[in-house]
Amino acid sequence: xxxxxxxxxxxxxxxxxxxxxxxxxxxxxxxxxxxxxxxxxxxxxxxxxxxxxxxxxxxxxxxxxxxxxxxxxxxxxxxxxxxxxxxxxxxxxxxxxxxxxxxxxxxxxxxxxxxxxxxxxxxxxxxxxxxxxxxxxxxxxxxxxxxxxxxxxxxxxxxxxxxxxxxxxxxxxxxxxxxxxxxxxxxxxxxxxxxxxxxxxxxxxxxxxxxxxxxxxxxxxxxxxxxxxxxxxxxxxxxxxxxxxxxxxxxxxxxxxxxxxxxxxxxxxxxxxxxxxxxxxxxxxxxxxxxxxxxxxxxxxxxxxxxxxxxxxxxxxxxxxxxxxxxxxxxxxxxxxxxxxxxxxxxxxxxxxxxxxxxxxxxxxxxxxxxxxxxxxxxxxxxxxxxxxxxxxxxxxxxxxxxxxxxxxxxxxxxxxxxxxxxxxxxxxxxxxxxxxxxxxxxxxxxxxxxxxxxxxxxxxxxxxxxxxxxxxxxxxxxxxxxxxxxxxxxxxxxxxxxxxxxxxxxxxxxxxxxxxxxxxxxxxxxxxxxxxxxxxxxxxxxxxxxxxxxxxxxxxxxxxxxxxxxxxxxxxxxxxxxxxxxxxxxxxxxxxxxxxxxxxxxxxxxxxxxxxxxxxxxxxxxxxxxxxxxxxxxxxxxxxxxxxxxxxxxxxxxxxxxxxxxxxxxxxxxxxxxxxxxxxxxxxxxxxxxxxxxxxxxxxxxxxxxxxxxxxxxxxxxxxxx
Numbered sequence: 001x002x003x004x005x006x007x008x009x010x011x012x013x014x015x016x017x018x019x020x021x022x023x024x025x026x027x028x029x030x031x032x033x034x035x036x037x038x039x040x041x042x043x044x045x046x047x048x049x050x051x052x053x054x055x056x057x058x059x060x061x062x063x064x065x066x067x068x069x070x071x072x073x074x075x076x077x078x079x080x081x082x083x084x085x086x087x088x089x090x091x092x093x094x095x096x097x098x099x100x101x102x103x104x105x106x107x108x109x110x111x112x113x114x115x116x117x118x119x120x121x122x123x124x125x126x127x128x129x130x131x132x133x134x135x136x137x138x139x140x141x142x143x144x145x146x147x148x149x150x151x152x153x154x155x156x157x158x159x160x161x162x163x164x165x166x167x168x169x170x171x172x173x174x175x176x177x178x179x180x181x182x183x184x185x186x187x188x189x190x191x192x193x194x195x196x197x198x199x200x201x202x203x204x205x206x207x208x209x210x211x212x213x214x215x216x217x218x219x220x221x222x223x224x225x226x227x228x229x230x231x232x233x234x235x236x237x238x239x240x241x242x243x244x245x246x247x248x249x250x251x252x253x254x255x256x257x258x259x260x261x262x263x264x265x266x267x268x269x270x271x272x273x274x275x276x277x278x279x280x281x282x283x284x285x286x287x288x289x290x291x292x293x294x295x296x297x298x299x300x301x302x303x304x305x306x307x308x309x310x311x312x313x314x315x316x317x318x319x320x321x322x323x324x325x326x327x328x329x330x331x332x333x334x335x336x337x338x339x340x341x342x343x344x345x346x347x348x349x350x351x352x353x354x355x356x357x358x359x360x361x362x363x364x365x366x367x368x369x370x371x372x373x374x375x376x377x378x379x380x381x382x383x384x385x386x387x388x389x390x391x392x393x394x395x396x397x398x399x400x401x402x403x404x405x406x407x408x409x410x411x412x413x414x415x416x417x418x419x420x421x422x423x424x425x426x427x428x429x430x431x432x433x434x435x436x437x438x439x440x441x442x443x444x445x446x447x448x449x450x451x452x453x454x455x456x457x458x459x460x461x462x463x464x465x466x467x468x469x470x471x472x473x474x475x476x477x478x479x480x481x482x483x484x485x486x487x488x489x490x491x492x493x494x495x496x497x498x499x500x501x502x503x504x505x506x507x508x509x510x511x512x513x514x515x516x517x518x519x520x521x522x523x524x525x526x527x528x529x530x531x532x533x534x535x536x537x538x539x540x541x542x543x544x545x546x547x548x549x550x551x552x553x554x555x556x557x558x559x560x561x562x563x564x565x566x567x568x569x570x571x572x573x574x575x576x577x578x579x580x581x582x583x584x585x586x587x588x589x590x591x592x593x594x595x596x597x598x599x600x601x602x603x604x605x606x607x608x609x610x611x612x613x614x615x616x617x618x619x620x621x622x623x624x625x626x627x628x629x630x631x632x633x634x635x636x637x638x639x640x641x642x643x644x645x646x647x648x649x650x651x652x653x654x655x656x657x658x659x660x661x662x663x664x665x666x667x668x669x670x671x672x673x674x675x676x677x678x679x680x681x682x683x684x685x686x687x688x689x690x691x692x693x694x695x696x697x698x699x700x701x702x703x704x705x706x707x708x709x710x711x712x713x714x715x716x717x718x719x720x721x722x723x
Contacts, residue, residue, distance in 0.1 A: 042486070042525045044443045045436070046479020046493040047140025048074065048534040048572060052133040059633070059642050060675045061171070061689050061718060063179070063200060065089070065127045067673065070646045071629045072135055073572035073594045074536070078622050078651075079700035080550075081252055082205065082711035085217060085278075087124050088550075091137050091150035092517075092536055093568040093596050093623050095610075098122065098550055101499060103144045103152040107242075108299075108368075109286065111155070113307040113360035114391040116146060116426035116453060117503055118558070120548050122358075123282055123307050125155050126221045126246070128181060129198050132156035138519040138536065139479035139493035142447050143385060143432050148475055149497030149515050149538065160192040160227045160240070161185045166723045171687075173716030175216065177202040185225075192227035204251065205712050209271040209345050210408030217250035223284075236292040244284035252278050253313050254549065255343070256706025258328050259699075266697050266709040271345030271408030272314050275353060280309035297370045304363035315354030315399060317342060328706040345408025350401050354419065356549065357396040364389035379438040383447075385431065392425035394460075418461075420557060424503040426455040434477075441483045447495075449475040457504035471500050471512065481523075488524035497538065502546055502558045510560040513544035521572075529577045540566040543620075545608050551703055561608040565601035566620065570594065585636050592629040600655065610703075611655045622666075624649045638679040646671045653702055669698045669710075687718045 043049060050072045062068050064084030069075045078088040078096045090096035098120035104112050112121045127133070136144060137151035144152035169181035178201060185194035197220075204216030223244040230237040253269065253276035261268060286303040316324065317339045324343075331340040341347035364387055371382040397420035403411040434447030451473050459465035479493030499513035521534035543563030547555035576590035598620040605613050610621045626649040633642040651666040672693040679685045695713035702708070 042483070042489065042523065044481045044483065044489070045140055046443075046445050046481055046491045047136065047138035048519065048521060048532065048536075049137070049140050050135040050574075052135075054131040057127070057130065057133070059640070059677075060644060060673060061128075061687060061716070063126070063128050065124065065133075067644075067646075067691075068127055068133060069135075070644060070671075071574075071590060071592050071631055073532075073574050073592050074137060074534075074570065074596075075135070075594075076596065076623055076627075078703070079710055080708065081250075082700075082709065083202070083217065084127075085124075085248070085250055085252065086122055086550075088622075089153065090622075091135070092538060092570060093598050093620060094150040095545060095620075096622055098548060099124070099153075100546075100548075101147055101150045103141065103147050105144065105152060105154040106284075107157055107286075108154060109301060109303050109366065110362065110389070111305065112362070113305070114362055114393045114424070114426075116389065116428050116500065117391050117424040117455065118360070118393040119147070120550070122309060122311075123280065126198055126200070126219060127155065128179070128200065129157065129196060129221060129223070130155045131158050138517060138534075139445070139447070139477040139495040142449050142475060142477040142495050143383065143434060145430055145432075145449055145475070145498070146428065146451050146453070147499050148449065148495065149499055149513060149517065149540075157223065157242075158183060158185075158194060158196055158225075160187060160194045160225050162187050164723075166721070168721040169718060170720075171716050171718030173689075174714045175203045175205050176214075177714070177716060179718070187227070187229075190229045192225075192229065194223070194225040196224075197222040205714075206267045206269045206709075208269045208274050211271065211274045213251065213274060215251050215269060217248060217252070219246070219248045219250075221246040230291075236290060236297075238288075238290055240288040240290075242284065242286040242288065245282070247281040248278065250278045252276065252311075254704050255314050255324065256328065256702060256708040258331050258340075259707055260331075262699060262707040262709070266707075267712065270343045272343045272351050272404060272410075274408075275402070275410055276313040278309065278311040280307065282307045295371060295373055298367065299369075300365070300367045302365050304361070306359075306361055308359040310355050310357040312353055312355040314351060316352040318350045318352065324705040325702075342404050345404060346406065348404055348406045351404045351410060352399050352401055353413070354397060354399045357398070358393055360391065360393050362389070362391040381436040381438070383432070383434045383436075385433075387428070387430040389428045389430065390426070392423060394423050395420050397421070421460045422504070423458045423460055424455070424558075426453055426503060428453045441489075443481045443483070445477075445479045445481075445493075447477045449477075451475070451498065451500070453500055455500075455503035457502075467504060469501075469503060469505075473498055473512070487526035488522070490520075490522050492518075492520040494518050497540075499544060501544060502560050504558055505560045510562055511542045511544065513540070514542055515540040529575070531575045532573070534572045536568075536570055536572070538568040540564075540568070545610070547608065549704065551610060555607060555609055561606055561611070563600065563606070563608075563611065563614075564604065566598060567601060568596065568598040568620070570596040581634070585634060588631075588633045588635060590629075590631045594627045596623050596625060598623055610653070614655050618655045619652060621652050621655050624651050624668075640675075640677045642675045644673045646673075664702060666701065667698060669696065669700075670694075671696060671710075683721055683723050685720045685722075687720065689716045689718070690714070691716075 076090045088096040089099040094101040100119040134154040141151040164186040166184045171179040181198045183196035201218040202216040203214040206215040227240045253273040283306045289300045327336045342349040366387040369384040398416040398418045400413040429452040432449040436445040453471040457467040475496045477495030481491040483489040497515040517538045519536040524531040543566040574592045579587040603616045630645045650668045675689040677687045691714040699707045700710045
């Protein structure tokens with residue numbers, strides 16, 4: 001933990017709080033950082049949307065965004081480390097790999113380390129400090145590019161409170177898990193402030209051969225918001241400065257197990273992974289200005305995110321050795337036996353550790369304007385937006401050779417050999433315009449998004465090896481919502497999806513990803529029953545994928561691949577209600593079901609490891625055909641019990657028959673989580689949560705190198721104080 005930076009943030013907030021005096025501010029500004037308003041009983045925008053509010057987030061006290069999204073239809077997830085440190089999230093059948101196909105935002109601002117240059121989200125904000133999670137799919141996502149095929153995920157941080165507010169959350173659990181989460185804020189006169197700090201850690205649930213080293217993590221996150229209120233005549237007007245710092249050290253690896261070793265001891269790690277470790281730190285600087293005029297409101301944000309990381313992990317077993325995945329897939333092959341023994345520390349030999357040292361910067365200016373007016377008897381709600389954005393990634397990857405002893409110990413490292421030294425950068429101008437027209441019971445919304453991207457790749461080992469690219473595209477959308485009554489209505493929409501190609505992609509035959517996406521649905525909010533059903537169809541003119549180390553080491557990093565025409569269709573459904581058991585006990589419940597079908601429209605042989613030899617009609621990988629979630633609870637005045645049951649059908653790990661993992665499947669899983677809360681006083685409560693109640697042991701992934709497990713049964717006891 002970088003105490004000097006964190007101390008500066010705390011000190012700045014404390015100094016600001018001493019300046020605050022006078023009467024309370026007149027307006028909270030939650031609605032300006034949260035896109036989906038809670039006041040709209042029946043949301044009338046086209047496109048399927050979901051809002052997970054603060055109460056729902058607190059119900060299970062999940063630290064893992066994968067579990068938070070379990071009740072959201074149309075979300076496909078590939079788990080990895082059991083804690084959700086680096087999530088893999090996709091919507092409506094898009095690849096979940098490093099969440100690179102969704103527009104990932106915090107408070108409406110792109111938060112991926114380099115959203116245009118290198119969109120893979122190796123950084124993900126801690127969901128424990130969020131007060132809402134918003135999901136946009138279909139035409140509803142057209143405002144939040146650049147990636148518009150799948151949709152957008154917005155994480156909402158805590159707002160500066162109107163009055164003095166203090167919260168403490170302390171927890172301890174299995175594998176020495178502990179959490180300390182504190183926040184305090186106040187507004188007085190024109191000044192307001194918020195200080196929030198979060199620390200989580202665990203020793204991990206895996207055991208390394210010949211080692212007592214833990215396999216867990218330690219994360220720290222602190223945020224300060226300083227607000228100055230300029231409001232006059234009941235018109236909101238304010239300035240806000242947001243500063244945040246986060247860091248992580250996690251003893252994580254990409255190396256899994258053979259299927260037989262997994263069956264014998266799923267929480268084992270080979271001796272070769274004893275030095276695998278991720279370190280990163282992240283800084284946020286954001287200045288926000290909001291003003292509300294008679295018919296206009298303008299939200300302008302100047303932002304910058306800095307992210308630096310180095311991840312040391314085993315990359316190979318020597319220059320002429322077979323690939324790690326090949327060794328783990330066939331460890332009994334005579335050509336692989338020696339290398340398998342080296343991995344588990346029973347024989348000596350070379351172990352190559354690669355450190356992927358990278359630093360990123362993402363910065364820009366974003367202005368969003370809302371305009372409401374009446375023209376020719378029709379009500380118009382116009383949204384306009386402009387974003388000037390620049391980001392880059394610098395890679396300084398190197399390898400070092402270690403000598404594995406026959407007792408499973410790694411010796412001294414050799415000198416560094418740099419393998420990848422390059423820079424990718426992008427400058428983007430994004431604009432959007434959207435008009436929602438109210439025609440009696442019909443809300444008709446037409447929009448368009450423009451992306452103007454200039455990108456550059458530079459091999460920093462060779463000044464003559466560089467590439468510049470230009471991308472220009474317009475993305476239209478059209479949606480409609482028809483209110484059948486005050487409580488329910490139908491919606492439909494169509495929009496163009498787009499994902500830009502890599503800046504270093506020199507092959508002109510590799511195209512950007514483009515699709516035409518359709519949806520039709522039904523939405524209801526009647527008394528205490530809420531439902532939403534949506535049918536969608538995504539028609540890809542070209543599916544694009546890019547190689548990352550999280551998928552495989554058997555393809556060049558960031559190389560793009562064409563998948564051609566692909567069709568993805570599905571059903572999303574969600575029903576939620578509250579039943580009254582008696583005068584003092586309620587039973588809230590919800591049910592979510594998703595169905596996804598996909599097929600390639602042509603046969604081809606691809607070097608992309610998750611495709612391989614594709615035959616027309618093959619399905620896309622890491623797409624469960626069926627997934628459902630059931631949430632049940634009992635709620636009284638001073639206590640609450642909740643259960644969440646999530647079923648995911650089996651998933652293919654490759655589309656075709658030519659890849660190493662041909663025929664391998666991720667088995668279906670059923671995960672049960674429980675939580676209980678008890679109110680001690682109006683300000684104090686305790687909670688108990690049990691994740692994976694049945695202690696199910698399952699393979700969550702074989703990517704990139706071998707079988708890896710999910711988290712075992714975990715018990716956590718916590719205490720909360722809120723004043």
